[in-house]
Amino acid sequence: MSVSKTFLALLESGASHGYDLKHEYDARFGTDRPVAYGQVYATLARLLKSGLVTVDAVEPGEGPDRKRYAITEAGVADVERWLASPEAPEPYLQNVLYTKVALALLSGRPAIDVLDTQRAEHLRVMRELTSRKATGDLVDQLICDHALFHLEADLRWLELTAARLDQLAAQVTR
């Protein structure tokens, strides 16, 4: 997730302080991974340096002065470009699960146990997400669905691999 692009896009709806920006980001997109304060201010400093945001007000506070950031025209153009560009689909070709299965076969260990252990863990997480969906709002449901579809893809791969273990064993051990 690009934190800097997301901050920029959030600033399009109005100027904001770093503190408020962080909380809006966490509430909308942070889910289980809120952005750290250090990253918030480092990101805003980079955006400022690139001319994508500007400081439109400085308010004195008890600690350091509070800066209010606003998006520039260049920033709006950057957001437009970002939203219009497709994300690169991740091919997942370097796969830890495949590596474990292949190594289990190479070392003569039961590879089916590797697959079954992983399946049980995937389903455990899927159960958690499913029960979270039941109590969550639409945003929560969509975020959980995204995760669930990805985990399901892994599980389909696990099942397919289980069905082809004999062939795979013959290939990796020859």
Place this chain on the structure above:
Amino acid sequence: MSASQAARGATASGRPRDGNLISCTNLTKRFGSTAALDGASLDLAAGEVVAVMGPSGSGKSTLLHCAAGILVPDTGEVVFDAEQIGHMSDRRRSELRRTEFGFVFQFGRLVPELSCAENVSLPLRLSGVGRAEAARRADEWLQRLEVHEVGRSLPGEISGGQGQRVAVARALVTRPRVVFADEPTGALDSLNGERVMQLLTAAARDTAAAVVLVTHEPRVAAYADREVVVRDGKTRAS
């Protein structure tokens, strides 16, 4: 001693083993030269939702049919509430399926000539419940499954998602102790499938019914409390 009492003596203790409502142990079942089950086991506690997963042809539907007394295994035993199903008369098995079990299949299998409300009230009518009372309870279940509006329609006039909800209502209307669901969302799109699963599991939990859920879809299995995997007729529990 009645046949039923004799059958109840099937287990050494005369009680459900380990508190299980259903225990299937070491089942084998052949169809001609094909071994559909080859030492499969399945335990189900009261109120528990268990997903039976596995690839097509692995034996998961055969396991469900044996657990529900629809098929009789070649060897092994199926015990329901301390009664060995294999020792029951056909009549007792039919009674069990009518009163203690509910069924949901992939394509609903509603009676096409009856309205949806009549389909839901049918299991009650077969158990001797009066017409008015059966209609009242069917109506209640159609509302619960959010398909009250299709009560007067014929199954051929409603969508697949609505049909499955009617089928779930029909399965639960007798307040069964176990619901057997065989690929209940297999013919539905993601959104409809999800709603059917939410309603099925919520209704089962509300009525304390246990569910055996056969599915090859992991997102459907994630509605269960745990899963059992069938491969080549053998079970592997997590």
